[in-house]
């Protein structure tokens with residue numbers, strides 16, 4: 136699999152769920168297109184500019200040495216993606232035709248954030264017959280998660296993930312526990328133990344095409 140499409144409802148979701156795997160994919164020189172649907176301008180902490188999450192995401196992709204052809208940012212209103220469901224599907228179909236990904240990485244259908252559910256459903260609708268599809272884990276949003284695929288991470292991939300999440304100062308300022316290195320490495324360790332490795336990330340598998 137060489138062409139990888141990453142879908143992130145908000146700017147930090149893919150880093151939280153798949154930051155280690157993303158750093159592995161970049162190391163393996165895969166062609167990546169990373170799509171963000173909302174920069175959550177309406178929910179930034181008081182006193183911060185409303186484009187702070189956009190800027191934080193741009194510093195993440197810059198850190199990863201990505202150029203503008205590697206990412207696309209939509210400015211849908213946070214928690215209102217459901218009002219743009221058909222438009223989102225049409226964008227995903229357009230991206231399918233232009234980019235033709237082999238692997239799509241996105242949120243889970245078992246994720247209960249309203250925006251994540253829209254992206255998860257439209258992702259499956261758009262790519263189910265053309266690409267492998269896997270879903271990343273955001274434990275605080277799931278009632279259940281079917282960890283069928285494990286990606287082993289070396290310590291450097293985990294360091295990279297922690298590093299990427301460090302760019303989100305606006306979220307760290309909100310004292311979100313899942314941004315702490317302790318939580319990120321603890322989850323990677325738990326997933327690693329399940330496959331007899333030091334660190335891993337787990338994914339649900341919707342489709343696997345070889």
Ligand SMILES: [Zn+2]
Nearest residue numbers: 144145148248
């Ligand atoms: Zn999100």
